[in-house]
Amino acid sequence: MPVSHVPPAVRRGVRDATPVAVGIVPFGLITGVASVKAGLSPAQAVGFSFLAFAGASQLAVVDLLGRNATLAVAVLTGVVINLRLLMFSASIAPYFRPFDSRRKTLSSYLLTDQAYALAVSWYREADPDSTARFRYFVAAGGWLWVVWQASLVAGVVAGANVPESWGLEFAVPLVFLGLLVPAVSTRPTLAAAVVGGGVAVAGDVVTVGGSPGLPYNLSLVVGAVAGVLAGVAVSAAGGGGDGDADDGSDGDPETPEEAGD
Amino acid sequence: MPTEYGPVAVWGVAVAVGLATFAVRGSFVYLFGRVESVPPRVTQALRFVPPAVFAALVVPSLVVVDGSADLSPVAVSLSRGFSVAVGNERLLAGIVAAGAAWVTEDVFATIAAGMATLWLLRFVV
Numbered sequence: 001m002p003v004s005h006v007p008p009a010v011r012r013g014v015r016d017a018t019p020v021a022v023g024i025v026p027f028g029l030i031t032g033v034a035s036v037k038a039g040l041s042p043a044q045a046v047g048f049s050f051l052a053f054a055g056a057s058q059l060a061v062v063d064l065l066g067r068n069a070t071l072a073v074a075v076l077t078g079v080v081i082n083l084r085l086l087m088f089s090a091s092i093a094p095y096f097r098p099f100d101s102r103r104k105t106l107s108s109y110l111l112t113d114q115a116y117a118l119a120v121s122w123y124r125e126a127d128p129d130s131t132a133r134f135r136y137f138v139a140a141g142g143w144l145w146v147v148w149q150a151s152l153v154a155g156v157v158a159g160a161n162v163p164e165s166w167g168l169e170f171a172v173p174l175v176f177l178g179l180l181v182p183a184v185s186t187r188p189t190l191a192a193a194v195v196g197g198g199v200a201v202a203g204d205v206v207t208v209g210g211s212p213g214l215p216y217n218l219s220l221v222v223g224a225v226a227g228v229l230a231g232v233a234v235s236a237a238g239g240g241g242d243g244d245a246d247d248g249s250d251g252d253p254e255t256p257e258e259a260g261d
Numbered sequence: 262m263p264t265e266y267g268p269v270a271v272w273g274v275a276v277a278v279g280l281a282t283f284a285v286r287g288s289f290v291y292l293f294g295r296v297e298s299v300p301p302r303v304t305q306a307l308r309f310v311p312p313a314v315f316a317a318l319v320v321p322s323l324v325v326v327d328g329s330a331d332l333s334p335v336a337v338s339l340s341r342g343f344s345v346a347v348g349n350e351r352l353l354a355g356i357v358a359a360g361a362a363w364v365t366e367d368v369f370a371t372i373a374a375g376m377a378t379l380w381l382l383r384f385v386v
Contacts, residue, residue, distance in 0.1 A: 026369045039263025044271050051279025060318060061278055065264045071274055078278040081314055084307050085285045086299060093293040108287035170351065170379055171372050173322040174358050178371030180315035181362035189312045196313035197320030204325045212328030220317050227313025232306055 009132040013139030021147040032155020038066025069217040110141030188235035196227025323355040354378035
């Protein structure tokens with residue numbers, strides 16, 4: 001089919017998504033390598049990627065499986081990382097409202113941070129009809145899906161051949177670091193990161209029943225919960241920057257007691 | 262450090278994370294009309310999930326060595342004259358990578374800076 005017969009919304013979606021797609025390649029490669037190093041079979045690595053299609057969450061789950069973390073902690077972590085998609089789902093839902101349920105299903109499956117950001121900015125700028133909205137979303141989101149899966153497969157194939165001495169598993173925390181730093185932009189987000197990281201370390205080094213670390217690899221979960229509570233608390237205390245008009249009207253300073261358990 | 266979990270456990274995790282993620286993505290797309298939007302306090306708490314979770318994933322992997330915290334990226338010795346050596350190499354590489362992340366806000370540059378530092382410390386220094 002000549003390019004001119006491709007609907008303009010599809011062409012536009014692919015074009016807009018291409019720079020973003022290039023950016024996710026190293027991330028996909030590392031997730032593929034990490035999957036193999038964690039002991040997943042190629043089918044499991046790719047199957048998981050098709051089921052979840054969620055970069056950071058996939059990488060975290062694979063890393064936790066490789067460290068033989070408790071299954072509940074692995075699942076919980078994977079899901080919690082994806083909870084932010086709730087905001088994107090709510091924000092984009094009005095644009096998807098006229099879609100039939102098949103289109104809603106496909107669009108929901110392809111909903112990522114990047115596809116959301118691209119689509120909403122085009123929708124606001126061009127005000128397309130419902131068919132064009134669907135075409136653009138599937139083109140942009142689908143293109144990101146293809147590039148993600150292809151780079152993951154390349155990583156799975158390469159993973160078996162990367163020598164141990166390269167220490168490539170170190171790339172996993174580096175990916176999270178690369179996501180963490182831009183996420184820390186205000187005092188409340190800084191508090192969330194400092195407390196989250198600090199409590200997780202404390203949970204890993206505290207001695208419980210003779211061996212270091214909280215049982216069931218709970219340090220990660222406890223750190224994450226404490227971090228979120230710290231962010232909420234600092235934000236409620238008027239910690240500047242992140243207060244979205246909520247300035248602690250009914251600040252219920254939930255005690256970070258939960259970390260005790 | 263391959264996983265000791267068998268195929269059933271691994272596939273179970275994959276299906277659970279996949280289904281839950283799809284439910285999160287589809288939630289408002291399907292419910293719209295009945296639920297107007299995410300309550301502001303939930304939105305606000307969700308905003309702190311990425312920094313909290315990513316920090317809880319990253320910091321221990323840079324700092325915890327064999328079950329205890331090693332907070333010295335460089336080791337300075339004064340006992341037999343003044344000497345400086347590499348302390349915790351992962352922490353040092355992580356600090357360099359964090360600097361790269363701060364300047365570039367780019368995941369690829371972060372990985373490149375961190376891995377280059379690690380290899381430098383491991384194979385050259």
